[in-house]
Amino acid sequence: MPPVIPVDPLAGPKLALSGRVVTMDKDFTVLPRGIVYIDQGSILAVQDSAAPAPPGFESVSPVATGGTLFPGLIELHNHLSYNVLQLWQVPKKFTNRDQWGRTPDYRRLVTGPMTVLGQTANLLPAVIRYVECKCLFGGVTTSQGIELFSNHGGRRYYRGIVRNVEQTDDADLPEAAAKIADIEARDTRRFLARLARQSCFLLHLSEGTDDPARDHFLALKIQGSEWAITGALTGIHCAALKADDFAVHGERNGSMVWSPFSNLLLYGATANVKEARAKGVRIALGSDWSPTGSKNLLGELKVARLASLAAGDVFSEREIVALATREAAAILKWEKRLGSIETGKRADLFIVDGATADPYAGLLKSNETSIRLVLVNGVPRFGHSDLMKKLGGAGEAVRVGGKARMVNLRAANADPVIGAITLSAARERLSDALEHLPKLARDLERKPAGPARAAALEGPPVWFLALDELAHTGMELRPRLSLPGRRPSTGPSLALRAASEPLSTILKPLTLDPLTVSDDAAFLDRIEAQTVLPSFVREGLRRLY
Ligand SMILES: [Zn+2]
Numbered sequence: 001m002p003p004v005i006p007v008d009p010l011a012g013p014k015l016a017l018s019g020r021v022v023t024m025d026k027d028f029t030v031l032p033r034g035i036v037y038i039d040q041g042s043i044l045a046v047q048d049s050a051a052p053a054p055p056g057f058e059s060v061s062p063v064a065t066g067g068t069l070f071p072g073l074i075e076l077h078n079h080l081s082y083n084v085l086q087l088w089q090v091p092k093k094f095t096n097r098d099q100w101g102r103t104p105d106y107r108r109l110v111t112g113p114m115t116v117l118g119q120t121a122n123l124l125p126a127v128i129r130y131v132e133c134k135c136l137f138g139g140v141t142t143s144q145g146i147e148l149f150s151n152h153g154g155r156r157y158y159r160g161i162v163r164n165v166e167q168t169d170d171a172d173l174p175e176a177a178a179k180i181a182d183i184e185a186r187d188t189r190r191f192l193a194r195l196a197r198q199s200c201f202l203l204h205l206s207e208g209t210d211d212p213a214r215d216h217f218l219a220l221k222i223q224g225s226e227w228a229i230t231g232a233l234t235g236i237h238c239a240a241l242k243a244d245d246f247a248v249h250g251e252r253n254g255s256m257v258w259s260p261f262s263n264l265l266l267y268g269a270t271a272n273v274k275e276a277r278a279k280g281v282r283i284a285l286g287s288d289w290s291p292t293g294s295k296n297l298l299g300e301l302k303v304a305r306l307a308s309l310a311a312g313d314v315f316s317e318r319e320i321v322a323l324a325t326r327e328a329a330a331i332l333k334w335e336k337r338l339g340s341i342e343t344g345k346r347a348d349l350f351i352v353d354g355a356t357a358d359p360y361a362g363l364l365k366s367n368e369t370s371i372r373l374v375l376v377n378g379v380p381r382f383g384h385s386d387l388m389k390k391l392g393g394a395g396e397a398v399r400v401g402g403k404a405r406m407v408n409l410r411a412a413n414a415d416p417v418i419g420a421i422t423l424s425a426a427r428e429r430l431s432d433a434l435e436h437l438p439k440l441a442r443d444l445e446r447k448p449a450g451p452a453r454a455a456a457l458e459g460p461p462v463w464f465l466a467l468d469e470l471a472h473t474g475m476e477l478r479p480r481l482s483l484p485g486r487r488p489s490t491g492p493s494l495a496l497r498a499a500s501e502p503l504s505t506i507l508k509p510l511t512l513d514p515l516t517v518s519d520d521a522a523f524l525d526r527i528e529a530q531t532v533l534p535s536f537v538r539e540g541l542r543r544l545y
């Protein structure tokens with residue numbers, strides 16, 4: 001067998017970056033005038049700019065960034081492929097996840113368009129390119145994976161530029177799982193046995209505010225004080241949990257991913273993070289997806305701050321930034337390698353404008369246009385073109401909020417599914433496809449259906465997007481354990497959707513979701529028009545942009 005090459009190999013140039021350094025180490029050290037020395041993808045030293053360069057860097061001139069360096073943002077929940085879609089105008093307040101999945105609007109605006117995009121030839125590279133850049137332009141250096149399936153029955157993750165928690169091929173970065181075999185999702189003891197074999201399991205848990213949503217959590221109880229909860233279980237949402245539930249979860253070292261924007265938009269309420277925190281539950285953040293969430297984690301930080309203030313100032317600005325950096329790394333068991341800017345860690349970082357005022361408050365008020373540079377594994381990926389060029393980077397010229405930027409999408413071991421597609425070509429291809437959705441749906445309806453069509457293909461493997469919840473795969477995104485004497489817990493109703501009228505008759509042309517909030521003149525107006533979203537976000541978010 002050939003050796004497994006990590007998705008992000010320890011390669012890359014010698015670089016030195018100067019600016020204010022917000023390390024996010026355990027003491028929250030900030031170097032007002034610091035230099036970060038990087039070699040082969042890792043941080044070799046972090047020191048005051050007056051200190052002599054470490055051995056080997058005598059001839060490397062530090063590049064003055066003029067900004068503040070932060071560890072790259074780590075996001076633990078995002079259905080990335082869906083991020084080509086625009087924010088949904090939520091029609092009414094829901095109380096659990098099962099309800100909105102059944103609305104006709106949801107099929108017309110979310111699952112229907114994604115079904116068509118996922119099955120149309122040549123769109124896969126465009127979707128991946130676009131949604132990955134959407135992360136990068138928001139300072140996100142780690143997110144969830146993009147799963148693919150092939151006509152030969154294979155399943156795998158896209159090996160991308162943004163780090164993905166589900167596939168690293170790197171022993172130092174143990175892989176998280178985000179899906180569970182349905183048999184293990186339905187049997188509590190099997191579920192517990194499965195948890196025991198994994199360092200981190202990211203599973204949807206209790207999304208909503210009502211008792212059926214809470215039952216997802218209560219059903220983890222085996223008997224007495226025995227629960228199917230371990231230090232690996234990371235519940236996504238946990239919105240229906242009560243204080244006692246968080247106590248149970250925290251005592252067993254369970255953690256959670258908080259997606260306040262998505263929760264507040266759909267349910268008008270979100271997880272009780274005050275209790276979660278008080279009960280020792282470790283918390284990270286995730287933007288969920290563009291149809292009901294933030295465009296990127298930078299945006300989700302702002303909503304987290306507003307939600308925290310509304311709940312009685314649960315997290316300081318610094319602690320909000322920690323949720324998306326050091327806390328997320330600890331949940332993944334990646335804290336020795338990521339989550340802070342320290343010697344020996346991987347060089348994932350981003351740099352924002354300004355180096356004088358409070359760095360954490362400044363970050364929470366930043367726009368995507370405030371981002372000067374993003375590095376993943378020591379490779380400059382996105383930023384001001386002068387900085388990119390000084391660091392030896394090259395790439396595609398792009399505009400963010402009207403400002404000139406450069407994005408470097410080249411990788412020595414790039415995934416073959418992506419090819420050489422540029423971001424601008426991806427944007428054009430997707431805009432065109434979304435504008436012609438009814439026609440594309442008609443074309444697909446004339447052919448045999450998705451998986452059957454894929455199976456019918458012969459020759460080399462052809463890869464398709466594996467879209468969560470659009471088809472039965474034998475894998476689940478959430479535990480489906482049920483309580484004795486109760487109705488089975490909530491979950492998606494795939495059959496209901498499949499039985500509805502043909503997509504070509506219900507789909508309308510759609511507009512591609514702009515890459516950043518800085519590029520989306522209507523975004524904040526759309527937020528203000530949301531009826532379920534509490535006023536502290538509806539009115540407060542604009543002040544943070
Ligand atoms: Zn989700």
